[in-house]
Structures are given as structure tokens and as C-alpha cells.
């Protein structure tokens with residue numbers, strides 16, 4: 001489903017952020033990417049989402065090789081991948097419902113169908129009834145859930161999230177993880193970057209550990 005073969009990544013003239021990374025993630029897996037700040041977790045997720053090209057090596061996502069994919073098709077891999085970045089990029093000049101509708105605008109669905117999909121996505125993350133609120137009026141955890149709804153409204157096969165529980169208390173962090181688990185249970189391959197070790201330990205899963213100059217697949221623990 002996601003395969004890295006001898007992947008290297010540097011920015012401009014910088015030293016390698018990622019060096020000779022190799023791993024395979026199967027369809028339906030739930031995987032954490034962990035490691036200290038600056039180790040390259042966000043970079044790894046951006047490579048998977050096609051938001052950054054590798055400097056060297058080959059990457060396969062959802063049966064497609066990114067090497068041969070034209071640059072214009074790479075971002076978000078034509079909707080195969082739902083991405084939640086560290087900054088949720090919610091738009092504060094429209095309400096929660098309209099934020100979730102945005103990715104559907106390019107889908108050529110009629111309004112009724114799009115609206116019912118958006119409402120279903122909002123319901124799945126537990127925000128029914130808050131559709132008309134501006135995201136600014138939502139709590140941190142609710143904003144994160146809204147960003148998840150927006151990422152899954154196009155029904156991606158893969159969901160990746162960068163530090164989705166940062167700045168949340170333990171209860172809210174667990175709630176967010178449960179939302180990801182719900183999508184994972186219905187077959188969505190899920191990757192979550194986090195440096196919150198206690199959180200990762202509470203939710204034992206396969207973990208890819210990135211440390212400066214070192215990469216380790218810790219497997220399930």
C-alpha cells in the first residue's frame with residue numbers, strides 16, 4: 001500500500017533529513033511515526049502525500065509509483081490520501097459545514113449529494129449540530145475533528161495526520177485517536193506522526209521510529 005525503497009530527502013543544500021528509508025505498510029494497517037522534533041516525521045508524511053518529492057529513491061502509494069507520476073497529479077495523490085497537517089488549515093471565513101464541503105467542490109457532485117456526504121463526515125467525527133459554527137468557535141479538539149472530517153469526506157484509502165493530538169489533554173487526545181481507529185476499522189490505512197510517547201504506549205501499534213540519522217521499524221509493541 002505504501003512502500004519506501006532507499007528513500008533520501010534533503011531540502012536544497014541541507015544534509016539528508018531522511019537517509020535510506022525502507023519500509024512497507026499493508027492495506028488496512030494503523031501505524032505511528034514517532035521520534036524527536038526535527039527528526040523528519042512531517043517530511044515523511046509529506047513524501048507520502050506527494051507534497052514533497054524525494055531527493056532519491058522510490059515511493060509507491062496505493063499501487064502508484066510517485067516517480068512516474070506527473071508533478072501536477074502528486075498533491076494529495078488525487079484524493080487517494082487524506083492529509084491532516086500540523087496547522088489544520090481550517091478556513092475561518094466560513095462555517096464548519098462549508099469547510100468540509102470544500103474538497104467536494106472539485107468532485108462534480110450535485111449539491112444535495114455533496115451536502116449529505118459532508119453531513120455524514122461531520123457526524124462520523126461527532127460534530128453533528130455544530131455545522132453552522134465558525135471553526136474559531138470550536139475547541140482545539142473539535143477543530144482537529146473537523147479537520148479529520150474534511151480529510152475523509154472524499155473517502156481516501158489512506159489517512160495521514162501530523163501531530164493530531166498536539167496541544168490536547170489526554171481525554172481529547174484519546175478521543176481523536178478513537179476517531180482515527182473508527183476509520184481504520186472500515187479499512188482506511190492510517191498513519192499518525194506523534195512524539196507523544198505516553199500516548200503511543202497507551203495505544204500499542206506498529207511504530208516507525210525516526211531519529212536523527214537512524215530509522216527503525218519497531219513493529220507492534
Ligand SMILES: Nc1ncnc2c1ncn2[C@@H]1O[C@H](COP(=O)(O)OP(=O)(O)OP(=O)(O)O)[C@@H](O)[C@H]1O
Pocket residue numbers: 011014017035036037038039040041042043044195
Ligand atoms: N520546506 C523546508 N525547507 C527547508 N528545511 C525544511 C523544510 N521542511 C522541513 N525542513 C527541515 O527538515 C527537518 C525535519 O523537519 P520535519 O518537520 O520533517 O521534522 P519533524 O520530525 O516533523 O519535527 P516536529 O516534530 O518538530 O514537527 C528540520 O530540520 C526542518 O527545519
